[in-house]
Amino acid sequence: MQTAERLHFSAEDYLAWEDSQAEKHEFVAGEVFAMVGARQDHVVVAGNIFAALKQRLRGTPCRPYVADMKLRVEAADAFFYPDVMVSCHPSDFGNQQFISNPSLIVEVLSDSTAAYDRGSKFAAYRKLASLQEFLIVDIEARRVECFRRTADNDWLLHDYVGEFDCQLTSLSLSLPMAEIFEDLDQG
Missing domain, CATH: 3.90.1570.10 (tt1808, chain A)
Structure with a gap:
């Protein structure tokens, strides 16, 4: 996994940002990781x-x-x-x-x-x-x-x-x- 260019997001900011991305990114505790094919x-x-x-x-x-489709794991502050x-x-x-x-x-x-x-x-x-x-x-x-x-x-x-x-x-x-x-x- 590679970290995306912006390093820290709230869950709400991540969702708004992710909707405009060409590639998929997972989110864990504020960090965003680019997914590979x-x-x-x-x-x-x-x-x-x-x-x-x-x-x-x-x-x-x-x-x-x-x-x-994203999965939200609220207890882990994550989206997968x-x-x-x-x-x-x-x-x-x-x-x-x-x-x-x-x-x-x-x-x-x-x-x-x-x-x-x-x-x-x-x-x-x-x-x-x-x-x-x-x-x-x-x-x-x-x-x-x-x-x-x-x-x-x-x-x-x-x-x-x-x-x-x-x-x-x-x-x-x-x-x-x-x-x-x-x-x-x-x-």
């Missing part, structure tokens, strides 16, 4: 997950969002652009700038962001009371790590590799691993 495999996997969720959530009160997220919260449907109450967040790992996605970003995500599951998708290993919030507010890891379906209990659905990693290794 993703590799093709990253985009394909995020698209596969979004498409699978969109299809399975039709007719439900839940809505999936793809990488261009997760690869995919799902909100079932009515207050999110009227907000055109950001989502605040996701039940599921998905991050597809890249070499440059893996440590951040697993560390500081996940720490911020855990501050969201609405969040029930956080998926980390490792393309190289063809693995999905599903961190699921327990009744005691702990996070339990469910590791999906191989032919198993990734179970998303927060949404009462499953995603086949073959569908998540579809269209990779072609060309």
